[in-house]
Amino acid sequence: MIEFRDVSKIYPNGTVALENINLKIEDGEFVFIVGASGAGKSTLMHLLLREEKVTSGKLLVGDYDLTKIPNFKIPYYRRQLGMVFQDFKLFEKKTVYENVAFAMQVIGEPAKVIKRRVPTILSIVGLVDKYKNFPTELSGGEQQRVALARALANNPRIIIADEPTANIDPKMKMEIMNLLMKINSKGKTVIVVTHEKNIVDYFQKRVITIQNGHVVDDRVGGMYDETV
Amino acid sequence: MRRYSVTYFLSQSLKGLWRNGLMTLAAVTVLLSCLVLMGSFASLVYNVNVNIEEVAKLNEIIVIVDYGASDEEVAEIAKQLDSLPNISSIEYVSKEEGLESESQRYEEYSYIFEEIADENPLPDVFKITYEDNSRVANLVYQLNQIDHVRKVNNRTDIANDIESIKSGVSFIFIWFLAILFVISIFIIINTIKIGVESRSREITAMRYIGATNFFMMTPFILEGVFIGLISAVIAFLVQNGLYTYIYNMMSNNYKMIAIAPFVSIERFVVLGFLGIGVFAGMLGSAISLRRYMKV
Numbered sequence: 001m002i003e004f005r006d007v008s009k010i011y012p013n014g015t016v017a018l019e020n021i022n023l024k025i026e027d028g029e030f031v032f033i034v035g036a037s038g039a040g041k042s043t044l045m046h047l048l049l050r051e052e053k054v055t056s057g058k059l060l061v062g063d064y065d066l067t068k069i070p071n072f073k074i075p076y077y078r079r080q081l082g083m084v085f086q087d088f089k090l091f092e093k094k095t096v097y098e099n100v101a102f103a104m105q106v107i108g109e110p111a112k113v114i115k116r117r118v119p120t121i122l123s124i125v126g127l128v129d130k131y132k133n134f135p136t137e138l139s140g141g142e143q144q145r146v147a148l149a150r151a152l153a154n155n156p157r158i159i160i161a162d163e164p165t166a167n168i169d170p171k172m173k174m175e176i177m178n179l180l181m182k183i184n185s186k187g188k189t190v191i192v193v194t195h196e197k198n199i200v201d202y203f204q205k206r207v208i209t210i211q212n213g214h215v216v217d218d219r220v221g222g223m224y225d226e227t228v
Numbered sequence: 229m230r231r232y233s234v235t236y237f238l239s240q241s242l243k244g245l246w247r248n249g250l251m252t253l254a255a256v257t258v259l260l261s262c263l264v265l266m267g268s269f270a271s272l273v274y275n276v277n278v279n280i281e282e283v284a285k286l287n288e289i290i291v292i293v294d295y296g297a298s299d300e301e302v303a304e305i306a307k308q309l310d311s312l313p314n315i316s317s318i319e320y321v322s323k324e325e326g327l328e329s330e331s332q333r334y335e336e337y338s339y340i341f342e343e344i345a346d347e348n349p350l351p352d353v354f355k356i357t358y359e360d361n362s363r364v365a366n367l368v369y370q371l372n373q374i375d376h377v378r379k380v381n382n383r384t385d386i387a388n389d390i391e392s393i394k395s396g397v398s399f400i401f402i403w404f405l406a407i408l409f410v411i412s413i414f415i416i417i418n419t420i421k422i423g424v425e426s427r428s429r430e431i432t433a434m435r436y437i438g439a440t441n442f443f444m445m446t447p448f449i450l451e452g453v454f455i456g457l458i459s460a461v462i463a464f465l466v467q468n469g470l471y472t473y474i475y476n477m478m479s480n481n482y483k484m485i486a487i488a489p490f491v492s493i494e495r496f497v498v499l500g501f502l503g504i505g506v507f508a509g510m511l512g513s514a515i516s517l518r519r520y521m522k523v
Contacts, residue, residue, distance in 0.1 A: 055397075068469070072440075073440060075435075075438045075440045075441075077438075078435075078436065078437070078438035079437075079438035081438075083436045085436075089429065089432065089433040089436065091431075092428050092430075092432060093247040093248070093430075102437070103437050105236060106434070106437050106439045106443055107438065108437055110271075111233075154438075183304065220342065
């Protein structure tokens with residue numbers, strides 16, 4: 001479970017990015033986080049990634065209290081998360097296979113486990129036949145699928161996707177979202193930060209709307225209300 | 229807790245070097261240029277010192293015996309020399325030995341020595357080294373008083389000057405070398421830094437995946453070590469070629485200048501280049517990575 005208890009984040013220059021956020025995301029939930037640019041979505045992500053510390057309040061993710069976690073434990077905490085970014089953040093000089101394998105090498109998985117598991121994950125995202133390609137040889141949608149495969153490599157409990165459909169063509173957007181739904185159906189918590197009204201409205205999942213650093217709307221089966 | 233394998237880190241760093249070929253080439257070129265520059269300068273300093281030391285070996289007085297002095301008279305001179313104070317060694321060089329020695333020194337002109345062998349123009353000499361430079365004037369006076377001594381050659385004043393020049397030259401050279409070393413390290417660090425920064429996205433992605441600082445840093449540090457090793461080996465080959473070329477040229481054309489053969493400095497060059505190369509490579513990587521090692 002992810003729990004924000006009265007979480008505020010104020011940057012050193014005085015900008016209040018988030019104020020008194022109270023949220024609970026249960027294990028296995030699918031959640032859209034929506035809001036205009038500068039609303040505080042990115043800060044929320046950075047707090048979840050523990051790139052930033054909360055200024056006040058408490059942030060709990062599974063067994064970890066992110067307000068108290070010592071620095072040396074942060075890499076181990078992050079291994080519970082599978083991150084997907086709008087710019088993919090793939091290793092351009094590694095092949096598709098190596099990109100996925102790398103996530104497993106990071107946690108010290110033995111080579112034979114990696115060899116067995118990577119093709120399985122690539123088959124989930126439909127990229128088995130492209131395992132030798134480099135990211136630059138793939139379309140945006142394919143790159144995002146590699147990023148998804150990498151995020152899944154270590155069997156994380158939570159997938160966080162930051163604008164996962166932003167840099168891909170319309171046809172592929174649904175494919176990526178369907179993959180995320182499929183992952184969610186296997187019991188993983190999926191958090192998708194997005195601007196895309198069509199997608200949010202189509203899937204009818206829980207929608208948390210953030211505005212000016214506050215949660216202004218939170219409903220299951222919600223829609224992307226752009227007037228909020 | 230799972231352990232990372234050494235082969236994994238080695239293969240990652242070698243792949244990193246290969247896939248970032250241009251940056252590797254730039255770092256190796258800069259590092260090997262700096263090493264050759266430092267090596268050349270150190271060789272120059274070494275050889276200047278060798279030459280200065282040669283000239284500085286002048287705590288020697290040559291006592292030239294009269295032409296035609298008999299064996300008994302030479303023996304008498306030797307006896308008197310033995311009784312003088314402030315003498316640390318006496319070496320008798322007969323005119324035959326003198327001719328032989330000169331003949332070996334200038335062996336390409338041996339025909340000249342063969343021609344004059346029957347009428348050897350060299351005198352018998354005693355080579356004397358002394359202990360105390362401050363009392364040498366008195367010693368020279370006493371030597372001049374001995375019968376059948378034709379001349380006493382003494383260059384202590386020059387020796388003293390050269391000793392002080394040598395200290396000054398060494399001092400300047402060592403400082404210059406140190407400054408060159410610092411500048412080289414600075415250039416190397418910046419070159420490696422450019423390479424690391426061009427891969428900042430890769431490092432950021434590693435952090436998000438949950439890589440520890442140790443896991444992220446090790447391949448880069450090893451890359452630095454490999455860059456150092458490759459540079460050191462190439463620099464050694466370049467230095468060897470350059471030095472040998474200059475050695476041959478100087479030996480043929482400037483016999484007055486003594487140059488140590490490369491083999492005599494080889495060990496220092498190898499150790500120096502490997503040490504500096506690996507140290508600079510590692511330091512460059514470590515400093516460049518420091519800013520990315522936040523949590």
